[in-house]
Amino acid sequence: MSMNTQGRPTGIGTLSAASTGSALIPDEPLLFEIGDTNHSGVDLPDVEIDDSRLGGFGRKTKLDLAGLTEPEAMRHYVRLSRMNYSIDSGMYPLGSCTMKHNPRLNEKMARLPGFSDVHPLQPVSTVQGALELMSQLSHWLMTLTNTAAVSLTPKAGAHGELCGMMAIHAAQQARGQGHRSVVLVPESAHGTNPATAAFLGYTVKPVPAREDGTVDVEAVKAALGPDVAAIMLTNPNTCGLFEPQVIEIARAVHDAGAFFYCDGANFNAIMGVVRPGDLGIDAMHINLHKTFSTPHGGGGPGAGPVVLSEALAPFAPVPFVRKANGGLELVEHSEGEALGRITAFHGQMGMYVRALTYMLSHGGDGLARAARDAVLNANYIKARLQDAFSVSFPDYPAMHEVLFDDSSLAGTGVSTLDFAKAMIDEGYHPMTMYFPLVVHGAMLIEPTESESKQTLDAFCDTMLALAADARGNDKERFTGAPTRAPRRRLDETRAARSPKLRWEPEEAAPAAAAE
Amino acid sequence: MLATIGIASEDALFSAVPRAAYNTGAIDLPAHSPEFLVEAHMRALSGKNRAAGDGPFFVGAGAYRHHVPATVDHLIQRSEWLTAYTPYQPEISQGTLQMLFEFQTQVAKLTGMDVANASLYDGSTGTAEAVLMARRLTRKKKLVLSGGLHPHYRDVVKAYLKDDPDLVCLPASPQGQGDILDHIDDQTAAIVIQTPDFYGHLRDLQKAADTAHAKGALLIVVVTEVVSLGLLEAPGTFGADIVVAEGQSIGNALNFGGPYVGLMATRKDFVRQMPGRLCGETVDAEGKRGFVLTLSTREQHIRREKATSNICTNSGLCALAFTIHMSLLGEAGLTRLARLNHARAIALADALAKVPGVEVLNKTFFNEFTIRVGKPAAGVIEALAQRNVLAGVPVSRLEPAKPELENLIVLAATELTTDADIAALANGLKEVLA
Numbered sequence: 001m002s003m004n005t006q007g008r009p010t011g012i013g014t015l016s017a018a019s020t021g022s023a024l025i026p027d028e029p030l031l032f033e034i035g036d037t038n039h040s041g042v043d044l045p046d047v048e049i050d051d052s053r054l055g056g057f058g059r060k061t062k063l064d065l066a067g068l069t070e071p072e073a074m075r076h077y078v079r080l081s082r083m084n085y086s087i088d089s090g091m092y093p094l095g096s097c098t099m100k101h102n103p104r105l106n107e108k109m110a111r112l113p114g115f116s117d118v119h120p121l122q123p124v125s126t127v128q129g130a131l132e133l134m135s136q137l138s139h140w141l142m143t144l145t146n147t148a149a150v151s152l153t154p155k156a157g158a159h160g161e162l163c164g165m166m167a168i169h170a171a172q173q174a175r176g177q178g179h180r181s182v183v184l185v186p187e188s189a190h191g192t193n194p195a196t197a198a199f200l201g202y203t204v205k206p207v208p209a210r211e212d213g214t215v216d217v218e219a220v221k222a223a224l225g226p227d228v229a230a231i232m233l234t235n236p237n238t239c240g241l242f243e244p245q246v247i248e249i250a251r252a253v254h255d256a257g258a259f260f261y262c263d264g265a266n267f268n269a270i271m272g273v274v275r276p277g278d279l280g281i282d283a284m285h286i287n288l289h290k291t292f293s294t295p296h297g298g299g300g301p302g303a304g305p306v307v308l309s310e311a312l313a314p315f316a317p318v319p320f321v322r323k324a325n326g327g328l329e330l331v332e333h334s335e336g337e338a339l340g341r342i343t344a345f346h347g348q349m350g351m352y353v354r355a356l357t358y359m360l361s362h363g364g365d366g367l368a369r370a371a372r373d374a375v376l377n378a379n380y381i382k383a384r385l386q387d388a389f390s391v392s393f394p395d396y397p398a399m400h401e402v403l404f405d406d407s408s409l410a411g412t413g414v415s416t417l418d419f420a421k422a423m424i425d426e427g428y429h430p431m432t433m434y435f436p437l438v439v440h441g442a443m444l445i446e447p448t449e450s451e452s453k454q455t456l457d458a459f460c461d462t463m464l465a466l467a468a469d470a471r472g473n474d475k476e477r478f479t480g481a482p483t484r485a486p487r488r489r490l491d492e493t494r495a496a497r498s499p500k501l502r503w504e505p506e507e508a509a510p511a512a513a514a515e
Numbered sequence: 516m517l518a519t520i521g522i523a524s525e526d527a528l529f530s531a532v533p534r535a536a537y538n539t540g541a542i543d544l545p546a547h548s549p550e551f552l553v554e555a556h557m558r559a560l561s562g563k564n565r566a567a568g569d570g571p572f573f574v575g576a577g578a579y580r581h582h583v584p585a586t587v588d589h590l591i592q593r594s595e596w597l598t599a600y601t602p603y604q605p606e607i608s609q610g611t612l613q614m615l616f617e618f619q620t621q622v623a624k625l626t627g628m629d630v631a632n633a634s635l636y637d638g639s640t641g642t643a644e645a646v647l648m649a650r651r652l653t654r655k656k657k658l659v660l661s662g663g664l665h666p667h668y669r670d671v672v673k674a675y676l677k678d679d680p681d682l683v684c685l686p687a688s689p690q691g692q693g694d695i696l697d698h699i700d701d702q703t704a705a706i707v708i709q710t711p712d713f714y715g716h717l718r719d720l721q722k723a724a725d726t727a728h729a730k731g732a733l734l735i736v737v738v739t740e741v742v743s744l745g746l747l748e749a750p751g752t753f754g755a756d757i758v759v760a761e762g763q764s765i766g767n768a769l770n771f772g773g774p775y776v777g778l779m780a781t782r783k784d785f786v787r788q789m790p791g792r793l794c795g796e797t798v799d800a801e802g803k804r805g806f807v808l809t810l811s812t813r814e815q816h817i818r819r820e821k822a823t824s825n826i827c828t829n830s831g832l833c834a835l836a837f838t839i840h841m842s843l844l845g846e847a848g849l850t851r852l853a854r855l856n857h858a859r860a861i862a863l864a865d866a867l868a869k870v871p872g873v874e875v876l877n878k879t880f881f882n883e884f885t886i887r888v889g890k891p892a893a894g895v896i897e898a899l900a901q902r903n904v905l906a907g908v909p910v911s912r913l914e915p916a917k918p919e920l921e922n923l924i925v926l927a928a929t930e931l932t933t934d935a936d937i938a939a940l941a942n943g944l945k946e947v948l949a
Contacts, residue, residue, distance in 0.1 A: 067845015
């Protein structure tokens with residue numbers, strides 16, 4: 001037993017920076033600077049093998065992988081974690097990203113051994129509960145969207161876009177319309193939309209937005225033609241507006257023999273309130289990590305199930321679950337002209353569990369309430385900030401997010417980026433910046449339903465105070481921000497010009513010493 | 516709040532929604548439910564599945580049951596990891612970014628390559644991305660996939676490339692045979708070889724690399740069991756140009772197929788054609804070392820239709836689990852883990868070779884191999900499942916309607932496979948095949 005030192009008065013200067021409140025966020029060396037190839041935090045028997053079956057392919061070069069003991073690893077990754085902002089520590093007013101609270105029941109359920117410790121290729125008779133879960137999740141998604149089918153397999157939103165557009169391609173082929181080579185994409189779309197269309201070999205044709213931030217059905221009609229395979233439209237759109245002519249747009253698209261792909265990134269604004277199937281969509285991905293509260297995890301994993309209309313349902317990828325002989329079966333091989341398989345195994349089961357847990361907790365009523373609260377919160381922010389910030393499209397109510405441009409900063413010498421970095425010093429994650437591209441210096445704010453009025457007021461007070469300061473004399477507060485984060489502004493140009501993408505011992509040693 | 520907004524009712528906020536599509540009534544779904552009832556519902560579903568840990572278990576074929584240290588799951592559930600956003604604001608995301616830098620370094624070292632990206636969805640989609648990358652790099656079209664490539668991976672490449680006439684998929688090679696080198700010509704962009712392959716055989720990468728390079732083609736190496744790299748020579752040593760791996764085995768549970776974590780590594784010169792996020796080192800305004808997402812001019816949010824891929828997400832939290840587990844292992848631990856896996860697989864192969872009616876097809880393997888039995892494998896697997904032994908994957912499940920593959924089973928052993936498990940399988944097989 002070591003001596004119990006608890007309760008002793010703390011002497012000044014006796015604690016390392018890492019353990020004092022004044023430096024809760026210490027600099028942390030890289031794993032390779034503190035670890036050692038002989039260190040290991042895992043106790044494994046060291047077995048001898050006399051009759052190796054490696055056939056001469058055994059490793060002769062050193063791995064040179066540093067290891068850490070368990071306490072070293074714990075401290076290293078706890079310290080690193082403290083350099084991160086997170087939903088649990090503060091608000092993310094991050095438009096188009098729906099950073100809502102992640103309930104911990106989701107995590108607990110995802111770790112039940114019947115979900116986490118089952119193999120995708122176990123006999124189907126031993127995973128009936130997993131198939132039932134997929135079936136239930138499908139039911140919720142189809143009911144909320146009023147669509148005929150859903151493919152759960154896409155690994156993320158962009159993968160869902162790919163899946164939906166591949167289904168559209170397969171359907172066009174089956175109709176003898178494989179020559180259709182153009183996809184219409186409004187200028188306000190997420191970058192993934194044109195990237196997905198181009199990835200599949202389509203030519204992207206932009207559709208201009210109206211001055212009020214919405215898409216003009218006449219512009220769509222003018223762009224449609226016998227060469228157009230589909231339109232990719234986000235609704236609510238990335239300006240935070242519900243497309244008022246969406247039904248007319250859908251009709252025009254269908255009349256021209258094209259399909260309507262809807263980017264569902266903003267489904268949080270309308271779940272339980274509007275069923276996209278009623279608007280005439282043919283395919284829409286749903287980001288479970290946005291709308292249905294599965295964690296963002298510092299950039300993934302996501303999950304992007306795609307709901308499909310009657311017309312596209314036959315072209316869904318494998319696998320999918322269907323009822324058979326009183327049980328559920330997993331269809332793992334494509335029949336006919338379907339598009340085949342877009343990932344190994346069955347998709348993001350761990351995310352399905354979390355999303356269904358969230359759905360069951362909220363219920364149909366709670367999901368609609370969440371959407372309405374998200375919209376209410378965004379409009380509250382809009383109302384409170386509209387005198388100091390420039391609302392880009394004031395003609396319509398905002399949906400779950402509100403778009404400002406930088407005209408209110410004109411002449412101050414403070415850019416949208418400077419403003420956003422100053423928000424960091426006030427304890428907030430910046431809003432989405434410079435997206436969508438249709439307005440200058442965009443600031444897109446999405447509070448989600450998770451935030452209370454108190455939090456929204458504190459946020460708005462801060463934003464108003466910053467806006468007033470931006471017109472004052474202390475530009476350095478903005479252009480030099482952040483000053484209270486683990487790092488000052490980082491040199492991104494240098495990172496891109498001479499990329500250093502891995503640790504190398506000889507270069508890293510002096511840097512480590514300097515810290 | 517309504518007063519501040521200046522409206523009388525929240526319905527006014529939805530005024531742009533066509534009335535026919537605006538729903539104010541109840542939805543045909545259950546109402547909200549307290550936590551204990553939701554938990555009961557989910558537990559009931561979970562209880563209907565036979566967990567891998569509930570008895571003898573030999574299922575592999577691209578996803579592997581390994582022990583994950585308790586430290587890993589504790590750490591990844593910390594708020595600051597779990598609920599953080601993509602690190603686009605580097606000043607307040609140094610934790611995630613430094614971790615990704617460590618991850619990239621680990622993956623590069625493990626594969627013997629210059630650089631790795633910050634992860635992809637999984638190994639299968641990574642393989643599809645790799646062949647497209649090879650086409651961009653070589654400006655040639657022809658792609659040849661080995662008959663030892665995981666059938667799901669092959670199918671994903673086929674779906675991504677639609678009906679591409681320049682995609683050659685060689686027939687299944689359960690004996691480890693293959694004539695892929697005969698298919699390389701001047702038009703070839705890349706050949707794709709998995710090792711250990713789907714059937715468990717170890718493939719000769721040196722000859723493949725030399726032959727491919729002589730014709731100006733790239734060698735793409737796929738690894739579905741990343742633990743094997745603890746014991747097998749790194750693909751980079753042989754001259755691989757792109758290495759794609761499924762990283763699930765390190766740090767991540769089986770999860771019925773996902774989420775997993777795709778690893779991709781390549782040569783320094785190829786990095787600007789690599790898909791996915793990349794983390795790079797730089798300095799901040801005070802000269803302190805820091806990390807940022809970099810080379811984003813490859814990516815969709817900057818380049819839109821000219822991007823290298825439409826990928827937006829990586830597999831951040833799974834990459835974190837990988838990195839923490841790999842840090843806990845280190846070179847010493849990974850080597851031991853790999854050796855232990857190999858030893859258990861040898862014990863399994865030797866035990867099954869003694870079962871009448873079982874033929875082990877492999878001369879070489881790491882922790883997985885293929886057996887031929889005297890009956891259709893699907894029925895054998897089902898009969899063993901009735902005896903609570905999950906005996907592996909019938910090849911016919913992934914390759915249906917191919918009589919020459921109908922009697923084959925792919926089995927894996929890991930550090931978790933006990934002598935008792937092996938005895939249970941051997942005895943079960945004796946009964947079922949009798």
